[in-house]
Every structure is written in structure tokens, then in C-alpha cells.
Amino acid sequence: MFSRILEAWGRSRAARRTEGKAGGEPRSHNLFEAAAAYVSACADDDQDRIDEAAGWVSPEALSFGVNELACRAVVALARERDQSPRDVARALLGLPAT
16 A cells, blocks of 8 residues: 555656645645545546645655544444444455454
8 A cells, every 4th residue: 555655656746736725825735635535536546636645745644644544434334333443444354354
């Protein structure tokens, strides 16, 4: 996963797009916006959006944001399913229950 982030970061440097603020300055994105955009683009298999989101923050920040999003998603699913986060994570990855 991290190698994919680094690869996307490298490609996006040349094609980085930023949205402008009212004052003409580039709009900065926080790591959680970047992680949400990156993960949703990966789920949609949209390489342009993946590259764009990967360019918003450093690869380390994006990795942290993706990790935080994954943790929150697993906890939310575990509560919804009344299961442990470990069981939910293993099920999502297709691993056998322990």
C-alpha cells in the first residue's frame, strides 16, 4: 500500500492540481481530506483522483491518514456487526477467523 502511495506521489508531482482560494493562494488540504479522497478513489479505481489526492500531502501524512481511516472504519463496522475489530478486519481481508 505504501509503495502505491509513493508511486502516485511521484506521478502527481508533475500533474498536481490545486484549487484556488479567494485570495489566489492554493487551497491546502489536510491529511484526513487527502486520505478520504485517496481511499474513495482507490475504491472507484480512478487513477486521476488517486494521483490528485496523493499530491495534497506528504506520503507519510497520507499513510497516517489512510491508517486512521482504516482503524475508524473497522471500529465502526465492528460496532455495527457486534463483533470484535479483529474479527471484522480479518473478515474484510478474507482471512480465516482465529
